[in-house]
Amino acid sequence: MWHAQGFCAFVILAVEFEAQNSVKTKITSYLTFQIMQFNPGFDIKPIAKPMGFSYGNETFGPDVEIRTLDAIRKSLWDPECSGPEQVYAIAMDVGKIKHKEPLEQRHLLFGVVTYAAGTLGKEPVRSQGHIHKKSDYAQGWSTPEVYEIWSGEAIIYMQESANDYPGRCFAVHALPGEVVLVPPGWAHATISANASQPLTFGAWCDREYGFDYDDVRAHGGLAFFPFVKEGKIVWDKNKKYHGQELTIKSPRIYTEFGLEPGVPIYSQFESAMEKFQFVPRPDLYQNQWKQFVP
Numbered sequence: 198m199w200h201a202q203g204f205c206a207f208v209i210l211a212v213e214f215e216a217q218n219s220v221k222t223k224i225t226s227y228l229t230f231q232i233m234q235f236n237p238g239f240d241i242k243p244i245a246k247p248m249g250f251s252y253g254n255e256t257f258g259p260d261v262e263i264r265t266l267d268a269i270r271k272s273l274w275d276p277e278c279s280g281p282e283q284v285y286a287i288a289m290d291v292g293k294i295k296h297k298e299p300l301e302q303r304h305l306l307f308g309v310v311t312y313a314a315g316t317l318g319k320e321p322v323r324s325q326g327h328i329h330k331k332s333d334y335a336q337g338w339s340t341p342e343v344y345e346i347w348s349g350e351a352i353i354y355m356q357e358s359a360n361d362y363p364g365r366c367f368a369v370h371a372l373p374g375e376v377v378l379v380p381p382g383w384a385h386a387t388i389s390a391n392a393s394q395p396l397t398f399g400a401w402c403d404r405e406y407g408f409d410y411d412d413v414r415a416h417g418g419l420a421f422f423p424f425v426k427e428g429k430i431v432w433d434k435n436k437k438y439h440g441q442e443l444t445i446k447s448p449r450i451y452t453e454f455g456l457e458p459g460v461p462i463y464s465q466f467e468s469a470m471e472k473f474q475f476v477p478r479p480d481l482y483q484n485q486w487k488q489f490v491p
């Protein structure tokens with residue numbers, strides 16, 4: 198969905214095959230599939246140039262923040278590398294206008310991000326890695342985050358801590374419609390797992406989200422560095438940590454939080470507004486976080 202070039206190519210194909218009705222029907226349904234591949238549950242669409250989002254009449258959202266390659270060069274493995282000029286676009290706090298108040302009351306915020314297609318030298322497009330700041334509203338707990346992939350492919354990488362011994366480390370490979378939950382206090386990063394497409398994802402966060410980069414930066418990054426080799430993500434251990442082992446997995450279904458597979462996380466909020474209270478108030482769900490497996 199939302200790939201303008203792909204859309205045009207299919208329109209041309211559709212015209213070429215106009216005379217062949219059965220083929221035309223197939224192409225028409227494929228076009229619909231391309232556009233409707235994932236419906237996030239409210240009216241918002243990623244746009245490519247300039248990178249950002251378009252909001253429908255009943256949707257609110259801010260002007261996007263765009264990060265350019267020049268702005269992030271210092272953080273890259275090869276600061277001289279080539280890559281997309283606009284690397285990613287972020288809009289924090291989007292949703293249906295009628296939900297502005299319920300969202301504020303519940304301390305919830307929905308954020309959306311698009312990563313450009315392509316790579317940054319040998320590196321995939323990714324975030325730097327952070328831990329969520331401890332929040333007063335969460336009684337001093339760091340808050341979790343619920344990701345949902347909208348298009349492209351993502352790896353949500355996470356490790357239990359950013360101390361010298363990072364504990365369990367996971368790379369969760371997620372496709373459109375899949376949900377990945379990062380538990381409170383874990384260091385994490387989002388990585389594009391398919392450089393041939395842009396990656397768009399949404400996430401439920403605590404409204405007073407803040408990031409703590411100190412421990413991650415003190416170790417020069419997270420415990421594993423992703424690189425792109427022959428179109429696939431490969432991992433190098435960061436030698437500033439000790440004893441790390443990586444588990445690569447697919448997302449699971451988080452029944453312990455009542456999450457429903459196949460239903461957009463925004464729609465799940467809309468039909469049960471208390472469902473995501475484990476995000477701003479993780480302290481009330483301590484049993485669910487014990488030995489949590491992403």
Ligand SMILES: [Fe+2]
Pocket residue numbers: 327329342385
């Ligand atoms: Fe985060």
